[in-house]
Amino acid sequence: MNFEFSEEQNLLREQANGFLKDNCPPAAVRKILEGKKSYDEALWRKIAEMGWTATTIPEEYGGLGLGYLELCVIAEELGRAVAPVPFSSSVYLATEALLLAGSPAQKEEWLPKLATGEAIGTFAFAEGPGRPSAKSLKTGLSKGRLRGTKIAVPDGDVAHVAIVVAKSRAGDKAAWYLVDLTQRNVKRAPVSTLDPTRSHASITFRSADAQPLGADGEGWALTQKLLDRAAILFAWEQVGGADAALNQAKEYALGRYAFGRPIASYQAIKHKLAHAYIKNTLARSNCYYGAWALNTNAAELPLAAATARVSATQAYYFASKENIQTHGGMGFTWEFDCQFHYRRSKLLSVNIGSEGGWQDRLISAVEHSNVA
Amino acid sequence: MDFNDSPAEARFREEARAWLKANVPTAAELEGLDYIGKAKLWQKRKFDAGWACLRWPKEFGGRGASAIEQVIWGQEESKFETPQSVFQIGQGMAAPTLMAYATEEQKKRFLPKLASGEEIWCQLFSEPAGGSDLAALRTRSEKRGDEWVINGQKIWTSGAHYSDWGILVTRSDPTVPKHKGLTYFFLNMKSPGVTVKPIKQISGGANFNEVYFTDVRIPDGQRLGAVGQGWQVSLTTLMNERASIGGGGMGVGFRVAYKLAQKVMIDDKPAIEDSAVRARLANWYVEESGLKYTGYRTMTALSRGQTPGPENSIGKAVGAPKTQDMASFCMDLLEMAGAIDDPEVAEAAGLLQMTYMASPGGRIAGGTDEIMLNILAERVLGLPQDVRVDKGIPFSEVPTGRG
Numbered sequence: 177m178n179f180e181f182s183e184e185q186n187l188l189r190e191q192a193n194g195f196l197k198d199n200c201p202p203a204a205v206r207k208i209l210e211g212k213k214s215y216d217e218a219l220w221r222k223i224a225e226m227g228w229t230a231t232t233i234p235e236e237y238g239g240l241g242l243g244y245l246e247l248c249v250i251a252e253e254l255g256r257a258v259a260p261v262p263f264s265s266s267v268y269l270a271t272e273a274l275l276l277a278g279s280p281a282q283k284e285e286w287l288p289k290l291a292t293g294e295a296i297g298t299f300a301f302a303e304g305p306g307r308p309s310a311k312s313l314k315t316g317l318s319k320g321r322l323r324g325t326k327i328a329v330p331d332g333d334v335a336h337v338a339i340v341v342a343k344s345r346a347g348d349k350a351a352w353y354l355v356d357l358t359q360r361n362v363k364r365a366p367v368s369t370l371d372p373t374r375s376h377a378s379i380t381f382r383s384a385d386a387q388p389l390g391a392d393g394e395g396w397a398l399t400q401k402l403l404d405r406a407a408i409l410f411a412w413e414q415v416g417g418a419d420a421a422l423n424q425a426k427e428y429a430l431g432r433y434a435f436g437r438p439i440a441s442y443q444a445i446k447h448k449l450a451h452a453y454i455k456n457t458l459a460r461s462n463c464y465y466g467a468w469a470l471n472t473n474a475a476e477l478p479l480a481a482a483t484a485r486v487s488a489t490q491a492y493y494f495a496s497k498e499n500i501q502t503h504g505g506m507g508f509t510w511e512f513d514c515q516f517h518y519r520r521s522k523l524l525s526v527n528i529g530s531e532g533g534w535q536d537r538l539i540s541a542v543e544h545s546n547v548a
Numbered sequence: 549m550d551f552n553d554s555p556a557e558a559r560f561r562e563e564a565r566a567w568l569k570a571n572v573p574t575a576a577e578l579e580g581l582d583y584i585g586k587a588k589l590w591q592k593r594k595f596d597a598g599w600a601c602l603r604w605p606k607e608f609g610g611r612g613a614s615a616i617e618q619v620i621w622g623q624e625e626s627k628f629e630t631p632q633s634v635f636q637i638g639q640g641m642a643a644p645t646l647m648a649y650a651t652e653e654q655k656k657r658f659l660p661k662l663a664s665g666e667e668i669w670c671q672l673f674s675e676p677a678g679g680s681d682l683a684a685l686r687t688r689s690e691k692r693g694d695e696w697v698i699n700g701q702k703i704w705t706s707g708a709h710y711s712d713w714g715i716l717v718t719r720s721d722p723t724v725p726k727h728k729g730l731t732y733f734f735l736n737m738k739s740p741g742v743t744v745k746p747i748k749q750i751s752g753g754a755n756f757n758e759v760y761f762t763d764v765r766i767p768d769g770q771r772l773g774a775v776g777q778g779w780q781v782s783l784t785t786l787m788n789e790r791a792s793i794g795g796g797g798m799g800v801g802f803r804v805a806y807k808l809a810q811k812v813m814i815d816d817k818p819a820i821e822d823s824a825v826r827a828r829l830a831n832w833y834v835e836e837s838g839l840k841y842t843g844y845r846t847m848t849a850l851s852r853g854q855t856p857g858p859e860n861s862i863g864k865a866v867g868a869p870k871t872q873d874m875a876s877f878c879m880d881l882l883e884m885a886g887a888i889d890d891p892e893v894a895e896a897a898g899l900l901q902m903t904y905m906a907s908p909g910g911r912i913a914g915g916t917d918e919i920m921l922n923i924l925a926e927r928v929l930g931l932p933q934d935v936r937v938d939k940g941i942p943f944s945e946v947p948t949g950r951g
Contacts, residue, residue, distance in 0.1 A: 177557075177616070177847040178550045245549060426929055441932040443918075446925035453924055454862045458838025461859070465841050468549050487834040535830035536823060542806065542833070543820070 192253040208260035214375035224293025237287035255413030262331040270297020277390030300326035316343030322386035332377030350395030353386035371519040404481035408466035414488035421495035459491035482538035492521035586631035591665030609663030638669030649772035670711035689718035730778030751905040865920040872907035
């Protein structure tokens, strides 16, 4: 059995952890939370310099051509640090979408810039409340040009390029379009979310220039493929965050005294943190399987993705809210950092589909794979 | 990252698989035997061929195998239908204690018969007044010449009714603090003065017992560890709870619930199409999957000759309550029919109802849910122990009940 990261990957984790401790301390997260900037530009530049944005981009397009295990390691550390940068949009979504469906010309145009971090990419999907479906999409081509509005696009205010999920030409299915967001016919309006450490914007396409990405009518299938892959990477962020939240709670409980002894010695707190440890451990192990499936493009990828996402979403939610609970009144103050995880965990639980949708996807994957 | 055996592990697995295929007892061979007879037949066959108690030294009936080889053997054996073992307590708990504390002569006398299944052992630890608080046990041992005289009572002793020998912790000195006044023995269960009374469980069976000791005599030679060292010796016994790694798919889990949900209807459609059913099944799927891959991570550490991390200690805390909830859920799917437990009539021959009735025991035996959470909190997360009001005071002065 060799179900572990390699020595090199473990070293990368150490380096990433150390780098983010130095370059993304809580103060850096708070700066974006409280300020007007969309993301930490200095941190983003350094991340790009380290080659993280180039991890899975093939060398022919200026990337490092490494595997997904390395990207999972990086994702976990970014999640642990609650890093306020557009990494997930650019790397898990835009880069992956181009790798999945881009023509050589499209890859040639965008992958090198995504690799260096000089371009930020994103994925525009949701149009309103509730779970999107191919039929519910309103964004589409009109006279060959893209019209419609997408809400709450991650990094929508700063991204240079977006993959947009829209109606197919015949209107009955879905299609992907590659859109340069810097063009005149694209209007963006920043929107406030409960996690200001990750900026979002609504984007309106007013007869915008748009290139088909992948085959017409294939948009929904491509979206599911993309979200399966992104789910695993986001799950590693969630696991990193859940771990950090548990550690925060533990450290606080060890130092906080009540009735003459540390609150960590009371069973109610011990059991609470033990439950968090259990959920985090289950999620981490499910993420290992997801990492393997992603890295090997396994047939089980949809099942592994849903399992990782459901598990990690539940773990991060629990850890983040019980972290506040363990802190008592102080955890509820703006001044304390517990809110970082409370906000980020909720954002990550709805960004690419809620728990309910992914529970359904999990059972569908079981039905299709005849696993049981 | 892959699931592959190393070449040496692969060879070992091949060997194990080949032997199992050729030697697992057939129905004909087991004909007419009761469950203990079946267990003994299979255990002896494994012993004779060098496949019993793999990790033990060869001189004691084992194979000197590594931890990962033990896991591989367990995986391969679980793929076949074999008689259920009645030897786990003896082999898993008594034997390691004997190996650590018994004389060479005693090891030679007892370990091979433990490995072959010729003798069955039980564990006489818990008492009515001390379950989770094991060290608060009261069964008394008094030295008289070369012997010790035992008086008291043990409870929840699994298999005492068919055991030949038992490991026993007693209080040799009630005037000193709790942990300091214990002494550990092993005894012949047929000794005069030992009375075994079965306890009927809510699940109908009576696999465990009360064991009464009335002036039972044990030679001093059967003491393990020094007088007053009983707690340390007990820790050796308890530390040998085997981590259950991988395997699974037994009992009422996702597979059973999923198949049932495909079969049973809600609103004229298979229950598996109901979103509430799908959500609940998905939640249990991720728990089982998480346990399985946690096991793989532990196996990887063993394969590399490393000490596994603490992750695998979550198994019982997750598995026991989950079994209860899943059995309950499956019965709910069946609606009124879920209440029927006649094995001739009930779905899955009454497995669901049997599991539901047996599952409270799983949350209590071998470490309650609450104790498992304490252990995770204290030993894994490093949180401080709770206050002990019985610390440092003579055992005879510790409060034990209302009034």
